[in-house]
Amino acid sequence: MDYNILIGGAAGQGVETLSSVFEKVLQRNGFKVFSIRDYMSRVRGGHNFVQIRFGDQELFSHADELDGIIALNEETVDLHIGRLKADGFVICDKQVAHADDRVMALPLMEVARRVGNARVSGSAALGAALALLGISATEVEAVYSKIFRPDIARQNAEAVLEGSKLVQPRYNLSLPGDNLSLPKNSLSLPKEGENILINGNQAIALGALAAGCKFYSAYPMTPSTSIMNYLASKMMDAEIVVEQAEDEIAAINMAIGASYAGARAMTGTSGGGFSLMVEGLGLAGMLEVPLVIAEVQRPGPVTGFPTRTEQGDLKFVISASQGEFPRMVI
Template sequence: MEKTILIGGAAGLGSTVTSHLIGKVFCSLGYYVFNYRDYPSLIRGGHNFNILKVSSNPVYSHEYHYDFILALDQKTIDIHQKDLKKGGLIFGTKETEPIVQKLQGPKILANDVLVGLLFKHFGVALDVILTATEKVFDQNADLIKKAVAEGYRSGSQKEKLKISKPKYFISGTEAIGIGAVAAGLDIYLAYPMTPASPLLHFLAKRQLENNILVFQPENEIAVINAALGASFAGAKAMVGTSGGGFALMAEGLSLAAMTELPLVVYLGQRPAPATGLATHTGQGDLKFALNAGHGEFLRVVLSPGDAQEAIIRTQEAFYLSHKYRVPVILLSDKHLAESNYTFDEINKASLAADRFILANQPQDYKSYEITPNGVSPRVVPGFLKKRLTN
């Protein structure tokens, strides 16, 4: 089985949350789902849409020909109807408006009516959809569940899905966050810049449960220098930005190299130059990542290809940065960061979360000591057993 579903509407109508809910339901039934997000740089208005590719086999990207169009407004139909496959279906305001009026709820309930209609088409049990809805919307789920149920009852079954073992549904951003926590992250600093901003939000929500600090300084220059201060004190530090912000961090990157302080830089790419296209994907910063900073120095650049790789590459980034005392740049892009992937299981690397710091500082410690393997020993302030004073 393979189906492609587009859901679209103006910014603020909830197409992103709804597509995520649909994806989670299909994953709970044992299907692989890839969820792609497309949106302009607007808070309200414009045209947002998500594309879900659902398959019995692993999928890692989307396509632009659809079996279903779930339209929250007429503009979605006008733009995308030309790409509807022969025999494809459109569910839109004609189906949703009478139900929303009946429920006397907000316009955004149209999303949930469409969810019910879609899964009735596939013959999915209503309780499966309502359970997933409750998990996503929690205490706000009552009215939403009513809309889903009304949409379900108004539809008709045309197909029947085979159910198998549930799967994991995660985004590239979530994967990088999981990898960072697994690697022993202590502090994450960032100034918001799409598509790196979602990692700031993901980690901020999980500070207490993972005993980490997430902080937003006043700009990118402050971000990288504060992170180097934390690294100097022994913390595992990570910063996040996109191309324009990374440009501002270039001098700090050189400082990290000169002081041999471990640092992981998450670089979520988008089209450039300058501000570029804030909400589109791009991969034009590879040469910049390889050469940024004044002077010549060692650095490691890692680039995961999907969410599963993103977990492991992030763990490797911390390991390599601390073992060799070099900056490590983790390259991502909007496509990886903001898309959702499906896996049978989530794997982490077996790397030890070591800091590679000497337990006892020798009296004759030299930070830049020449060693056979080329890596100087590392200590942090406050570990000298016998303090020397004038």
Template structure:
């Protein structure tokens, strides 16, 4: 028996690849396995090759596997594009309809199953995904009852007749392949899972759930890949908590609506990707100037312009840190796991109100859309901090205004809700005095700039840098951000077998940069590798700028639209060591 296995299904977009993966992985999750998924899909609704890959393990995993054990193919293109990943002795379950064949040099078993024919016999070719699922599930020798339960949950709302037909499709696919194979394949039998309950979700869902827990009651957004799932989740869930989602006409309207709602005291967020973030830049400056809390999620994808809307990249870092005209205080944080997506979203809302600044949650496509197992989330770890939001204000003297932008020792001024008695003040995007009245006075201007920019001095969020540094003097320090952490750790295990001593840090507070923590780790390494999915080494530039070490820092970059594989990280580290 084996402790882990990799399974992939491929076909044309719109022919059931996503639903097949969903049911297959849901059933595995019910059994208690750890899962890590990756979606390769086209930026169109129908047509174009798509595939979903699931890594299944009895132990926690946070990376895509280098190889592949089982490939389910709905067309020859899926075999041609993905069979190179198959390990020797791997399996291809393919639809007999297209007369499948393996490319030369591929050492794998091919099972041609009449997937479409069986589905059509049962009434519709749409059920071919269930035939294919049943065939591959059967080869693993896993209990069919668990799979059938997942089918019931998927199709239950369509009535018992549809459920029965889909279960029959699973049975037919299972029986056919088992007859061909002579029973389940011993080399693919998984060790029993621990049976413990685990959540199984994408990062976008965790962000949406975190926003609800944080008290968000309005989301204003415009749909865009790969951020749309945040909006879609909240459309279903937020009304149950007295909230609502507004789909605006564009990203400019989305961010300005969020600023207005936050000013009124409602915790509000918006979410987008690189092109949408670009449209929000002027408004982000407005939030900085008016010191209005604002939470933005930026799910990075391939750029520039429309770029690669459905592919992995981490190239918006500079835009998030430097994107506004002029100079404002802002916080940029980067979750590195599904759990981080939940807890960091809560922290983002707290930080936005405590410091009265825009907070950008920086994710990437793999973290946003890759479905993963995660631990049960602890709702006791959800503090709500509203900062200097004051109520029951003392009376003002005649013709006086509330000092909304009062000069204070920490640079953070008292904040009131509009309509509160004795809280009247001006709000404007031009430079202003303590009550918000427009002012071009040179002394006031400098004091206001200093007040705004200095209020983030010393800010360090929870786990600003996640450190795994067992060696006082390491051959290599590997630095990453976002979804790269699990891949780095897997590569490190291979490097350790080669007697290469490695430390690893994941930088989660991108701005303001956690200089002291990073400097301390740089000092313990002979060489430093910064791993990131962009072409210009944006994270490496931040490290060099704020923490130094330029003489020993090397960049490992990947910007072809795909996430790093553990083997790629291992090879790059060996070459640079």
């Protein structure tokens, strides 16, 4: 079992929140989840999307073809329908005009207004998607309650329930009580395990803590900053020192000093910041001081694209700093 759903829209439409809720609902139902995010560096407008792959087996990468699209605006349909499978579906508001038979134009805004909050139309779309996939929505309100205050959480959960009803006649779903039932031939749910849902930077931070890291210094640079943020949130529990330096040069030298003093030390940055760290890397090599650097790559030279990711720095990292000394690039 392997499904790939894309949620897209403009910044400010709730793409991130909706995707996070969908991921948590999938995880609570026992699915393995792997998602990627693509967002622009702006507060409103543009095009953002999250691609969520899930199934009953371990997943280690994203997939190209899409089984479904939850489109919060027309641009999302236009940009991504070319990757949609022949038997896939698109869920969008009825105001979106698209001739493709796979597009299900539903009265999502009407549902949101009936619920009493025009901003919950995305939750109505999520409800329709869950119903189509045959995935239980019993955990939705619990997930929303951790994000919003109680009245807003209830409105979103109600929108999910009402949205699921929009596809009932077509897919013959029933709604016993407040929960979605599993229709015949729907996705079979694996047993719920003790799995957790984390992002890549949290995984790096947890790995550092598990390995005994006691000092982390960095200057904030997207997309590496959340490593520092997560470690800082665990300072008291893990007895780790987290220091925000004035720049990347200071950050790597602090980490080298901590390592020289006997602490397991680490720093993190992105491509432009690592360029500033190169001389410090050579210093660590000359001193034979162990050091871990998380280079969370962003595209482009100089400042590049701060909200995007790629693997363009690999050759640079392998050969950074003059001379020969041992290094491992993972």
